Structure formats: C-alpha cells, structure tokens
Amino acid sequence: MLRGPRPGLLLLLAALCLGTAVPPVGSSKSKRQTQQIVQPQSPVAVSQSKPGCYDNGKHYQINQQWERTYLGNALVCTCYGGSRGFNCESKPEREETCFDKYTGNTYRVGDTYERPKDSMIWDCTCIGAGRGRISCTIANRCHEGDQSYKIGDTWRRPHESGGYMLECVCLGNGKGEWTCKPIAEKCFDHAAGTSYVVGETWEKPYQGWMMVDCTCLGEGSGRITCTSRNRCNDQDTRTSYRIGDTWSKKDNRGNLLQCICTGNGRGEWKCERHASLQTTATGSGGPFTDIRTAIYQPQPHPQPAPYGHCVTDSGVVYSVGMQWLKTQGNKQMLCTCLGNGVSCQETGTLQILAFSFCMALYSFTTVKQY
Known part of the structure; x- marks a missing residue:
C-alpha cells in the first residue's frame, strides 16, 4: 500500500517553492527609466516564533533589506512580512x-x-x-x-x-x-589740478598777471606747450588781453591812448593817440583833435618752457635727459635737463671731446621762443 507524503513535509515544500518563485518583471527597459518591483506571494511561516520573510532559503527580518539578481539585473529587496511578503526594486546606479x-x-x-x-x-x-x-x-x-x-x-x-x-x-x-x-591720451596741469585731451587748449596765468594759451600735445608723455604770442600782455596796465580786445590808457605825457590787441603771432597791439590842439586858421577858432596811430610791440618776455623741458638763457629748449655745454667764467660746464631743473657739473677736456663726438652723431631738435 502506497502512502502519500506526510502533510508536514508537503507544507514545508510548498513554502520553499513560493519563497523562491519570482513573477516575470515585464519588458526589459533601461534601469534609469523604470523601477522593477517584485511582489512574491506571501511566504508561509515555518513557525509562528520566527516572523519575517524567506528568500532562496534565507530568513530576513521585517524591514531588513538584501540584494538579489534577477535576469541579470541587480535588485534591492525589503521585507515587510505578513501578507505583503517582500518587494524588490531595481538597484539605483551610482552617479558618475x-x-x-x-x-x-x-x-x-x-x-x-x-x-x-x-x-x-x-x-x-x-x-x-x-x-x-x-x-x-x-x-x-x-x-x-x-x-x-x-x-x-x-x-x-x-x-x-x-x-x-x-x-x-x-x-x-x-x-x-x-x-x-x-587710449585717448591726456595732459595734466598739476598747478590747476585739471586734465585735457590731446589738442585741447586752455588759458592759465603766468608770472602773476600775464596769461598764456596752453595746448595739450601728449606725445606719449602728456606734454604741454604754452605761448603768449596770441595775447597782448600790457606791462602798463598789467593786464592780459585777447586778440580783438580794446582798452584805454595814458602815455607818459598824459595823452589818452585807445588800444586794440592785434596779436599777429607776436603779441602786438595798436594804440591811437588822441591830442586836443588849438589852431589859428581862418574860419576856425575852435580846437580839433589830432589822432595819431602807433604800433606797440612789447618787450619780449620769457616764454614758459614746455612741461618736463628746460630752457637755457639763450632760449633753447631741451627735453628731459638732454645735455649741453655751458661756459661759466673760464670753466666749461656740462649741463643735464632733469625736468624739474638743470644740473651742471664742471667737465674736463676728455669729457668735452666725448660730448662733441656724441653731438656729431646725434642731432637734437631745439625750439626757440621769440
């Protein structure tokens, strides 16, 4: 007589089969796009004293996680116990x-x-x-x-x-x-605390009462040149006039002079003398006015040296670093333009010959003010 398997053995085999079986996961999509969820049937407890989940013959506590592989995919499973059993999801890839x-x-x-x-x-x-x-x-x-x-x-x-x-x-x-x-170069007038672009002109006082017209040349060093050639600086009135300005004054005989600034590139002005004279001519017993015109060319005043330059007694202008020979008594002095002044030292015959040789090699451009 054949006997069937014992009921206890059948129950154990059923539990192991249900715990191992995993339903199909569906289409094979990218692991980044979907999560694979496995919901196996509730495992059958071996004994009431050991709750949890069984997977491939291993027991896991509630909320315990473990890894398993299904169709080449890594899964992370979580035990929920009871009727929920355990769920498995795709393992997230590590960020590169x-x-x-x-x-x-x-x-x-x-x-x-x-x-x-x-x-x-x-x-x-x-x-x-x-x-x-x-x-x-x-x-x-x-x-x-x-x-x-x-x-x-x-x-x-x-x-x-x-x-x-x-x-x-x-x-x-x-x-x-x-x-x-x-960069648009500028010139700085440190005395006035102002700056100007290349080509710009302005006026500034010179030696107290006189005025000069200055122009920004730039030339890479912010060079400024100033001149009074287009100004009339009248020593008698100690006033500076622009071309076209008029003024009145008296000469040393008390005659009234009416003056106008003409400039002419030399700072010239013209004055007309008005003198009242008596006449004995027939038919006229009254006075008449004798008008005579005189052109005044002022005594040359020393022109302001360009900024950063040196002017000699003869009116020659040297740039910073230039040298020249100067006779002082019976001594020969070698002078150097420093920009803020002139430095002169007594020189010997050898230095004079060397300087003369250099002068023959280089030609320096000089500017003479009139």
Whole structure:
C-alpha cells in the first residue's frame, strides 16, 4: 500500500517553492527609466516564533533589506512580512563623477570649472563617459603675462615703444585672440589740478598777471606747450588781453591812448593817440583833435618752457635727459635737463671731446621762443 507524503513535509515544500518563485518583471527597459518591483506571494511561516520573510532559503527580518539578481539585473529587496511578503526594486546606479588631480576636487558629469595649469587658466568640463573623462581648453581665454582674461574682459598695457598706453579686449575666436587700441591720451596741469585731451587748449596765468594759451600735445608723455604770442600782455596796465580786445590808457605825457590787441603771432597791439590842439586858421577858432596811430610791440618776455623741458638763457629748449655745454667764467660746464631743473657739473677736456663726438652723431631738435 502506497502512502502519500506526510502533510508536514508537503507544507514545508510548498513554502520553499513560493519563497523562491519570482513573477516575470515585464519588458526589459533601461534601469534609469523604470523601477522593477517584485511582489512574491506571501511566504508561509515555518513557525509562528520566527516572523519575517524567506528568500532562496534565507530568513530576513521585517524591514531588513538584501540584494538579489534577477535576469541579470541587480535588485534591492525589503521585507515587510505578513501578507505583503517582500518587494524588490531595481538597484539605483551610482552617479558618475570626475576627479581632477590638479584641483583636488571631484565634479559631477556636466559640471564646468577653472583649472590653473602651466601659468594659465583652463576651462574644464566633466564628461564622464564611463571613465571619469575631463575635457579642458584655453581657446575661450586670453593670456598675457601672468594674467588670464575671459572673452569680453578688458585690460590696459603699455605700447611696445613705451610711449603710450593701450586698452585691450579679449576676443577669443577659438584661438585666444585679443585686440588693443590706443587710449585717448591726456595732459595734466598739476598747478590747476585739471586734465585735457590731446589738442585741447586752455588759458592759465603766468608770472602773476600775464596769461598764456596752453595746448595739450601728449606725445606719449602728456606734454604741454604754452605761448603768449596770441595775447597782448600790457606791462602798463598789467593786464592780459585777447586778440580783438580794446582798452584805454595814458602815455607818459598824459595823452589818452585807445588800444586794440592785434596779436599777429607776436603779441602786438595798436594804440591811437588822441591830442586836443588849438589852431589859428581862418574860419576856425575852435580846437580839433589830432589822432595819431602807433604800433606797440612789447618787450619780449620769457616764454614758459614746455612741461618736463628746460630752457637755457639763450632760449633753447631741451627735453628731459638732454645735455649741453655751458661756459661759466673760464670753466666749461656740462649741463643735464632733469625736468624739474638743470644740473651742471664742471667737465674736463676728455669729457668735452666725448660730448662733441656724441653731438656729431646725434642731432637734437631745439625750439626757440621769440
């Protein structure tokens, strides 16, 4: 007589089969797009004293998690116990990062950052590509000296000649290109505390009451030149007049003079003398006015030296650093223009010969004021 298996053995086999079986998960989509959920039938408890879940013959406590593989996919399972059994979901993939050994930092895929290397600044991006790949470029930067500039940044630098300043802007153009243009040069009148652009003119007092017309020349050093040739500086009235201005004064005989500033490039003015005289001519017994015209050319006043230049007693103008020979008594002096004054030293025969030789090699441009 054949006997069937014992009821207890059948119950144990049923529990093991139900705990091991996992229903199909559906279509194989990307692990990033969906979560795979496994809801097995409630495991059959072996004994009431050991609640929890059984998977592949292993017992797990309620809320305990474990990993398992299903159709080549990694799953994370959680035990809920009771009628819920346990659920399994796709294991989230680890986020890829890039480690930069030059900065010592870790970046996520898509992050951009600056990397100092080889005395330059590089623009880097974390690409990842499964290998933590980093891509860097300097094509969108401009490097000059020890400085790095982004596209659109501006900076100033001296021209190669040192004569004037340039303002530069970073263009990039995929090659780190930049362009520069001269800065509008200015002249500074430190006495008045004002500044002027090249070509601008203004007036300023000179030796107290006189006025001179100044012009900003620039020439890379903010050079200013001043002149009174288009002014009439009348010593008698101690007043400065512009071309076209009129004024009255008396001469040393008391005659009234009516004057007008003509300039003529020499600071000239013209005066008419009005003198009342008596006449005995027939038919006229009254006085008449004798009008005589005289042109006055003022005594030459020393013209102001251009800023940063030196003027000798003979009126010759030297730039800063220029030298010339000067006789003082029976001594020969070698003078140097310092800009804020002149330095002269007694020189010997050898120095005179050397200076004469240099003068033969170089021609200095001198400006004489009249």
